[in-house]
Amino acid sequence: MMHLHWPRLLLLLAVLCYLPTSYGLPTAGAKGDIVYYELNVTATSSSPDCSSYTDPHTIMINGQMPAPTITVIKGQRVHILVRNTLPLSSKPHPMVQSLGGGNTNAVTIHYHGIRQHGSNQADGVPFLTQDPILPGGHFLYDFVFDTPGTYFYHAHVGLQERSLFGPIVVYESEKVIPGSSPLLTLDGNGGPDLTYHDERTVVLSEWFHKSRFAMESYFLGGNFTIIPEAESVLVNGQTIHNTSSLVSPCRGYNVINVEKGKTYRIRVIGASTFRTFGFGIAGHRLRIIEIDGGLVEPYDIDHLEVSAGQRYSVLVTMDQPDGKDYAIGTNRLWAEGVDNASNGWAVLRYHDNQSKTQRKSPPLLTLPHREPHLPKKSMPYWIWDKLEPLGKQPDMIAMLPKPDRTIILNNKNAPLGGMPGTERFYINDVTFMDPESTLLAQVLDGSRRQSPLSIQQLKHGYDPYLGTYPLAHMEVVDIVIQNTRPRDKPCRSHPWHTHGHSHYLIAQGPGAYDEAQHGHIRNIPRPILKDTTLIYPEGGPSLNETKNASPQEFFKCGWGKIRLIADNPGMWAMHCHNAPHMFMGMMIVLEESPELIPGFIRRP
Ligand SMILES: [Cu+2]
Numbered sequence: 001m002m003h004l005h006w007p008r009l010l011l012l013l014a015v016l017c018y019l020p021t022s023y024g025l026p027t028a029g030a031k032g033d034i035v036y037y038e039l040n041v042t043a044t045s046s047s048p049d050c051s052s053y054t055d056p057h058t059i060m061i062n063g064q065m066p067a068p069t070i071t072v073i074k075g076q077r078v079h080i081l082v083r084n085t086l087p088l089s090s091k092p093h094p095m096v097q098s099l100g101g102g103n104t105n106a107v108t109i110h111y112h113g114i115r116q117h118g119s120n121q122a123d124g125v126p127f128l129t130q131d132p133i134l135p136g137g138h139f140l141y142d143f144v145f146d147t148p149g150t151y152f153y154h155a156h157v158g159l160q161e162r163s164l165f166g167p168i169v170v171y172e173s174e175k176v177i178p179g180s181s182p183l184l185t186l187d188g189n190g191g192p193d194l195t196y197h198d199e200r201t202v203v204l205s206e207w208f209h210k211s212r213f214a215m216e217s218y219f220l221g222g223n224f225t226i227i228p229e230a231e232s233v234l235v236n237g238q239t240i241h242n243t244s245s246l247v248s249p250c251r252g253y254n255v256i257n258v259e260k261g262k263t264y265r266i267r268v269i270g271a272s273t274f275r276t277f278g279f280g281i282a283g284h285r286l287r288i289i290e291i292d293g294g295l296v297e298p299y300d301i302d303h304l305e306v307s308a309g310q311r312y313s314v315l316v317t318m319d320q321p322d323g324k325d326y327a328i329g330t331n332r333l334w335a336e337g338v339d340n341a342s343n344g345w346a347v348l349r350y351h352d353n354q355s356k357t358q359r360k361s362p363p364l365l366t367l368p369h370r371e372p373h374l375p376k377k378s379m380p381y382w383i384w385d386k387l388e389p390l391g392k393q394p395d396m397i398a399m400l401p402k403p404d405r406t407i408i409l410n411n412k413n414a415p416l417g418g419m420p421g422t423e424r425f426y427i428n429d430v431t432f433m434d435p436e437s438t439l440l441a442q443v444l445d446g447s448r449r450q451s452p453l454s455i456q457q458l459k460h461g462y463d464p465y466l467g468t469y470p471l472a473h474m475e476v477v478d479i480v481i482q483n484t485r486p487r488d489k490p491c492r493s494h495p496w497h498t499h500g501h502s503h504y505l506i507a508q509g510p511g512a513y514d515e516a517q518h519g520h521i522r523n524i525p526r527p528i529l530k531d532t533t534l535i536y537p538e539g540g541p542s543l544n545e546t547k548n549a550s551p552q553e554f555f556k557c558g559w560g561k562i563r564l565i566a567d568n569p570g571m572w573a574m575h576c577h578n579a580p581h582m583f584m585g586m587m588i589v590l591e592e593s594p595e596l597i598p599g600f601i602r603r604p
Contacts (some may be wrong), residue, residue, distance in 0.1 A: 067166025149293025189391025233344025510539020
């Protein structure tokens with residue numbers, strides 16, 4: 001374990017006092033009672049976009065998509081019993097199986113953005129923190145929702161998360177539960193108090209006209225060309241694929257009812273599995289107040305950039321003429337060579353007194369004419385350098401000790417072992433494969449191997465003996481995520497997600513990261529804590545300049561640097577939240593102070 005000097009440790013402890021409560025000791029049972037949830041994983045026939053395509057085996061929770069919302073108050077300990085009621089009959093594709101893919105009906109559920117401080121065993125990553133739950137089996141997730149904000153839960157096996165996802169709302173206190181009082185007020189942390197009347201949730205997801213099984217086989221098989229776009233973009237599990245050929249039954253567009261004059265906290269959840277979306281509401285400004293669970297200084301804008309895994313809360317005041325519908329729309333961002341239009345629409349409906357008395361409205365099949373302002377072009381770095389934490393919080397980055405190390409993650413995509421027609425994603429030349437047995441179980445039963453290498457000896461932070469990126473307890477690490485592209489393919493964007501920790505995005509830039517040249521750069525003035533960061537495709541040579549290069553050459557095209565504190569012993573995934581990329585190997589394991597795990601995690 002790394003040696004920490006006492007003054008340095010004290011400084012770090014002082015800093016941690018300012019961080020969200022998850023950085024303290026685990027707060028098991030802090031509220032006394034445990035809240036129980038039961039989630040039944042089901043396969044249901046589904047056609048949510050009014051098209052002729054029906055998926056006979058859509059994996060959901062209790063037959064619902066989005067899955068039921070989990071609502072708790074900060075500090076609540078939960079027992080979530082997940083039952084896998086899927087049939088046993090599904091057989092893994094031989095190709096997929098031999099390549100380590102998870103194309104079975106086994107499931108795990110991950111609670112995205114929940115830090116699981118002291119509860120690594122409840123993080124829901126197959127073969128890292130638990131064995132997958134087989135059909136007929138069940139698993140009890142026991143943990144504390146210790147940080148308020150907007151989160152979601154989703155399956156973490158193969159591409160199951162494309163239909164198995166549901167919102168998580170962790171309230172800051174009893175006082176902001178909708179209905180508890182006419183006005184809900186968030187503590188401004190010495191800055192502005194944030195006040196609203198009620199809240200709504202908007203979940204963005206994608207719907208493919210191809211079975212999960214077929215797509216998983218395609219991604220890992222030998223006839224891969226490109227990752228296909230979703231046929232439909234769903235808003236709260238609904239949309240219309242093609243308005244000129246409606247197939248019934250059709251639920252139409254999702255309608256979100258609001259009242260004129262009121263302000264709503266709208267929680268926007270990026271549960272897509274591939275694309276980043278622009279999001280806006282016609283005629284309304286969005287005031288961003290929360291990102292990935294952290295409150296930020298209010299920032300007014302007409303659209304959001306929502307990548308897979310990202311969440312926002314925006315305050316929206318209903319200040320437009322009453323009795324009308326306003327379109328909620330999306331478009332595709334960072335979609336190289338693809339039409340950026342999306343069919344993901346919904347409607348914000350001001351209901352005056354007259355419509356309030358209607359018991360049930362028929363499915364909404366047409367949209368209002370006026371469209372939201374969505375960005376015409378994808379904008380590198382968006383507004384990430386303009387956001388700052390809410391209120392008078394100290395500059396956390398200035399207070400933290402200097403980072404102990406910089407880990408470099410060089411990403412690339414290339415055929416598997418040079419086999420034409422295959423494609424894998426590699427981090428530092430390693431494509432992720434499921435370990436042979438669950439890593440956390442190895443730690444707990446004492447069989448986990450020890451590396452002969454010290455952390456200082458590792459190239460780019462990777463330990464080839466362990467197959468992981470080891471972290472020492474309370475280390476402050478910078479992680480540079482470097483995009484690259486092959487000579488003949490455009491650069492891609494990647495939304496990177498850290499399990500078990502939120503992180504600060506502290507710098508980003510085009511082309512290649514060079515430690516000597518860029519090591520000191522801090523171009524995010526007031527970094528915010530978040531758990532998903534989009535690494536933008538930007539800079540580097542043009543396609544024309546590289547077309548005659550060797551197929552073995554890769555060209556650096558954009559980077560981001562995040563900082564995190566290794567304060568949570570466990571086996572943590574860190575991966576691109578683009579599910580096909582992750583499925584094709586774009587994932588690493590942070591093996592964090594394994595010697596402390598047995599004494600640190602709370603086991604039921
Ligand atoms: Cu990716």
